[in-house]
Amino acid sequence: MPAILFGSISTIADTSELQRQAFNQAFKAHGLDWDWHREEYLTMLENSGGQNRIADYADSIGQTVDAETIHRSKSEFFQNSLTESQLQPRSGVVETIQSAKIKGLKIAFVTTTAQENISLLMAALHPIIQVNDFDLITNADRIDRPKPDKAAYTFALEKLGEKPDNCIAIEDNLGGLESAISAGLDCIAFPNQNTAHHDFNRAKHLVDRLDFDDLQKFLASNSNKRSSKLYSNKL
Template sequence: MKNQKKLQAVLFDVDGTLADTEQDGHRVAFNAAFQQFNLDWNWDIDLYGKLLEITGGKERIRYFMENFVPSELNKNDLTNWIASLHKAKTKYFESLMETGNIPLRPGVARLIQELRQKKIKFAIATTTTMENVTSLLKSTLGEESIDWFDVIGAGDIVPSKKPAPDIYHWVLNQLDLPAQQCIAIEDSENGLKSARAALLPTLITVSGYTHQQRFDEAVAVLSDLGEPSKPLTQIQGVTITQGWVDYEILNNLINH
């Protein structure tokens, strides 16, 4: 029998994974920022789903301009203008978070509390900004929850965003752990590519915008992390033997 690895850390993506923030959070905030800047742009639900193939908010704005409104590209100091627009968007997103209208996905709070009790390390690896991470955690888990995470890798801390593996390499380096003793929890194909390029076993919990993407390299694909009172739905991969994901299930997944 092969030696069993013991799970040392869980690395969480944020948008779509911790909370379904995209459609009713980020998209709404982008549109509010566009209004503030007197732009007649509107990212509807379908368009935003396509734009999500581009990771990073500033990158998404630039891609939209290049492909939908190329006449706007002649602005003076375009990079700084995009950064200012994105900063306004982040403020709107923070305000949305503070209202508490975007809850954590099923099983997230339960799993985090179990990892805390078992003294298992957990971290964040995301392309969203640190401000967005902080707003979400404070509004859902409380003011002190930022300090629960051993490492938070967010935003522009690395040069290349997902699907590049940079953010996961950075977090693993900070944790000082090998990828094989950790697991990533993601919701998107780009997130899966990023985690797998860093050699991390990866569990997918699909979100509204990602359920039709390809997840062939995931150890398992689930509807969500599940709760004892509201079991998860298995989509593909290693069979989950109960209706919710806990430490033992994650430990089992890294040994497949």
């Protein structure tokens, strides 16, 4: 059975600016005069891992900080913003999920964020998008190695009982794209507000909205390639 695998939170609802604002709130709370402007933050997003970004930035300006503690505060600010903001699903996401369920496709949310972030996201989007819309939801506690490592997608494929060529991943950042490709998946790049300028040339396709009919065509193409390969092996 084909499956559509959503990657990070911002493939479902664009929280990229909420994330940046939460970093700046955390810096202020810890007495730092750092202020990550949007232009600066866009470049940082080319690499995965918020705690790593804090540590790398501190090194770049010659400061020593407790990156883990600051990142924990950032997560708290971000979680508060998920509760307070009026989040909306991204363009085409609801229609894609609904159509996939009608057609009998599996839907997974393959993220390595904290479970609390996922719970708050689902609460903010309820009832438009609900937990039971997904056949599988991963989180940081279930995955040993975060993206861009392939572990999240390898785990998801195993739990879903699917092969990579029977699925398609949807990712909004380069780390997620690398993770999906490393796991053998074709990936649709669906950049968020702050990753739109990144180079997604390794993606199967680049879109600014999801269209279920197009996703079906990619899945069908993969299925045809698989059938042709099996036929060739038999000859």
